[in-house]
Amino acid sequence: MRKNIVAGNWKMNCDLSETDYLISRLMEQKLDPSVQVIVTPPFTNLHHTYHLLKSMPIGVAAQNMHQEEGGAYTGEVSAKMLKSIGVETVILGHSERRAYFGEDNALLAKKVTTALTEGMTVIFCFGEELQERKEGRHFDVVKQQLKEGLFHIAEGDWSRLVLAYEPVWAIGTGETASPDQAQEMHHFIRETIAEAYNADISENVSILYGGSVKPNNAAEIFGKPDVDGGLIGGASLKADDFAAIVNAFH
Numbered sequence: 001m002r003k004n005i006v007a008g009n010w011k012m013n014c015d016l017s018e019t020d021y022l023i024s025r026l027m028e029q030k031l032d033p034s035v036q037v038i039v040t041p042p043f044t045n046l047h048h049t050y051h052l053l054k055s056m057p058i059g060v061a062a063q064n065m066h067q068e069e070g071g072a073y074t075g076e077v078s079a080k081m082l083k084s085i086g087v088e089t090v091i092l093g094h095s096e097r098r099a100y101f102g103e104d105n106a107l108l109a110k111k112v113t114t115a116l117t118e119g120m121t122v123i124f125c126f127g128e129e130l131q132e133r134k135e136g137r138h139f140d141v142v143k144q145q146l147k148e149g150l151f152h153i154a155e156g157d158w159s160r161l162v163l164a165y166e167p168v169w170a171i172g173t174g175e176t177a178s179p180d181q182a183q184e185m186h187h188f189i190r191e192t193i194a195e196a197y198n199a200d201i202s203e204n205v206s207i208l209y210g211g212s213v214k215p216n217n218a219a220e221i222f223g224k225p226d227v228d229g230g231l232i233g234g235a236s237l238k239a240d241d242f243a244a245i246v247n248a249f250h
């Protein structure tokens with residue numbers, strides 16, 4: 001059964017004291033207990049956040065990890081290191097990693113394999129750029145991202161996978177995909193998975209929408225049948241806004 005999930009992607013925001021403040025404010029919020037809530041602080045604050053939230057129903061995930069198990073990769077962090085501090089979920093494939101750090105589908109396929117082999121859960125992000133949508137290529141682009149980044153994984157690993165459709169033109173721009181555009185793409189994603197695997201897998205995977213989700217538009221987007229929640233950037237840095245989004249499911 002797929003779950004409703006709201007994950008806050010803090011990106012490169014919040015030093016230690018800002019993390020303490022945001023977490024303490026989050027702990028004061030009333031959050032819908034039927035929604036799986038996740039926060040993803042930067043690496044430096046993962047361990048600290050994990051301990052602060054240990055007794056709370058809020059999960060902690062990383063924003064990235066390296067594809068190798070370990071070794072001479074200066075500045076990188078492995079799946080094993082994340083697991084050793086209690087972090088068992090990782091975001092992979094975010095458009096900012098793709099655009100600014102050269103992460104392509106082939107590299108992401110390796111990262112996904114490593115994370116799943118290590119027993120982690122992956123929140124896999126993908127989505128088209130504005131020009132690709134304008135040219136009517138958005139379905140092809142998304143299909144390619146799924147095929148090359150994900151469709152090598154075993155059927156049994158899909159239970160540890162969450163998808164996040166994030167059209168690049170909607171990230172941090174204040175411009176969201178309309179609820180109908182989100183639904184149309186999420187439906188296409190499920191069809192594509194059903195073709196490559198089967199209907200059982202495609203019906204059971206949670207597909208989140210990301211891109212300028214705010215308290216005033218979350219309910220309408222989450223109300224669509226193939227949208228199972230959101231990956232939230234800017235609005236996840238304000239506890240009240242994040243809570244309002246978590247509580248936006250009908």
Ligand code: 13P
Pocket residue numbers: 009094166170171172173174210211212213231232233234235
């Ligand atoms: P915004 O919510 O700030 O548009 O960011 C979305 C995002 O990139 C989440 O991963």
